[in-house]
Structure formats: C-alpha cells, structure tokens
Amino acid sequence: MTGKGRELADMMERRKVDILCVQETRWKGSKARSIGAGFKLFYYGVDSKRNGVGVVLKEEFVRNVLEMKRVSDRVMSLKLEIEGVMLNVVSGYAPQVGCELEEKERFWSELDEVMESIPTGERVVIGADFNGHVGEGNTGDEEVMGKFGVKERNLEGQMVVDFAKRMDMAVVNTYFQKREEHRVTYKSGGRRTQVDYILCRRGNLKEISDCKVVVGESVARQHRMVVCRMTLMVCRKKRSKIEIEKKTKW
16 A cells, blocks of 8 residues: 555546455554545554555545454454445455465454354445455355356365355355456466455345456556445335324424
C-alpha cells in the first residue's frame, strides 16, 4: 500500500467499486485512514515487510460500520448495516504454497473462528488471496462451486473447497462463464493462475449478478482485481394498522 493509496482510490472510483478487500498491504499498525477520492482504508499488520490485510470502503458506508475484528495480519473483518441488512466483509491472505503446514492450519482456524462468530442470518462476503487453485470443473463439488475455474486443483485449492463445504459457502468466481483473461487473477512471467476468490453464503448466491477479473489496471504488479456485483435483498416491514393508530402527534 505504500505510495499506492490514491492510485487505489482512483481505480475504485473509476470502476465504481464500493467495497474492496486488499491483501499483502505491508503496513504495520491497526488504524483507519482516508486514501483520497472519498475512500477510507481499515487495515491491520504487524510487520512492514510481509502480510497485512485491509478493507477499503466508500465514505458513505463508513458510518454503517458496526464492528471491526482484526484477528491477525492475515484475517480481518468488518460488520456493516445497510438498509437493515447485516453485511460482514472479510479480507483474507492465505500462506503461500511453500509455507509451513502449521502456518496454513492457523490461517484456516482463524477464518473458521470468524465465520462461526457470524449469525447465520447475516450476509458474508469474503475477498481473499487464497494462494491456491480450485481448478476447472466441479465434479463432486457442485454444491459449493461452478465449472469455471482455471487449470488443475492443488492442495491449497482443496483447502478452499473444504472450507466452503463446512461453512456452506460458494466460490463466486467459478459460477460465471468468462474468457480465461477474465478468470486469471495472477500473472507473472509465463504463469497465469487463479488464486484470488470471492466467497459468499450459498443461500445468497442469487444476489450476485456478475463476477469477473478487471483487466488493464496496474495498481498491483502481478495480481488483478476481482469484482462482483451484489444486490442486497432488503425486506421492508409494513407498519400494521395498530401501529399507525397508536402514533401520537405532538
């Protein structure tokens, strides 16, 4: 994030993004700061050389923040109330393929802990760099993912699928048929992979109308932004006749 705050804010404004999860921020501390163009970054990190996660909100949503959980430099969450709907936004950054198994298990334990603390009736959206490939196709895993991943699944990708199953989540990227260019989230040299994902509760998948990778942006050198369009189903309660009759004008 160092030196990239305004660039990131300008990109969000240009792409009309209201909420953005960011990883590998490499900012030490636990704060919230304005990054310009009407956006505010909530972040957490313990080392300025590695890890760090954050959530960027459009200013109009900042006043809707009810709770913030900074679990570790790999997991944090925000709870917002929008039109009476509780929306939990979780930013995650999984250990890379070469990291120790203990570190990977600690990350998934932290993510499980966050999910278990959220009431089942509340919306959850996870934006994370999972450093794993869930792969193309969904045979045997139809309940949590679509067919449109990239290449073959690896061990880290299986961890993502297993997490989705035990938490009744859906891997949103994989449900939308796009050209490979709009599915690949990481490009470096000759490598083209999908490691960044958006997850939501399976029951709320119908609220997401589109999900794709945005090409042509260069805030992050290798990773590319994954964007989904979500419409919250707001249930407005009608006032009963009794309530109207009890109203007193002063």
